[in-house]
Amino acid sequence: MKYFTVAEFVKSDTADRRAIDNRLPKELLPNVQALVNNVLDPLREAYGKPIRVNSGFRCPALNKAVKGSATSDHMTGRAADITGGSPAENKKLFYMIQELELPFDQLIDEKHFSWVHVSYREGANRNQVLAL
Template sequence: MRAAYRTNLLAILELQLCAARNRTSTWDPWVPGPHYKWRTIINEKNEYLTDNFTLAEISCPCGNCEARIDNRHLFKIQALRDIIGKPFKVNSWFRCLTYNRTLAGSSEQSKHVFGKATDISTRGWPDDEIMNLISKAYLLGFKGIGIYPTFVHLDSREGEFRMWVGE
């Protein structure tokens, strides 16, 4: 049952990728490279990159750098949003290395620096909705899931799955 469910989720993700590929020509989700970089050429911060996420939500809070986004991560987050069926607020997505260094406890190898991590605000969410978000994220293939009091960290790391609880 679980394998079939995961296969259906991956089919949904593939449909998202195909729809996005047909909608815009500013990027290619299958660009070769270590981080599947997408160089920003859109000047409008309110430009939607997927059905629900804008460039402003994805960009670094410093506002002085070019966002680097892992396109596979972007569309997995969009697929998660579609499956959850509920809007969610992104606390943090891409961070440039300079901005990341200003944050206490941040790593130089943070997945945020590579556009492969998203922090989703769960402030005010009931526990069952948070658990639903986490379980769906796991089924979609997120390899890093961090659970914090007011947000859930999701990342698309390489290698083994890792889950942790933060303060």
């Protein structure tokens, strides 16, 4: 984990506002590390500029509060919503992940590149590319 921290993955304004304890359980740390080491750090290295995590780990209460999927990889620390700061930069990130052939389970253009969702499952990636 060269460019990202666990603190970034658990930070949530919604959790803060609603007093939701969104600490990462110890047993899920390897999932976050795998996502960062295999996808996010190599992406950041190639991109050459900071990438912000909008939403990383979500405990079940936080996932429910943000109306996340009941099976969201965010709840296991395997997903992050990221941004380069604008839809144009997010589009670059989306395509860079594919061009660099970084491993991913799901890569999602969320709301016309408002952000990019990327997930990683050690040894079980489906390589799904979606737009929501």
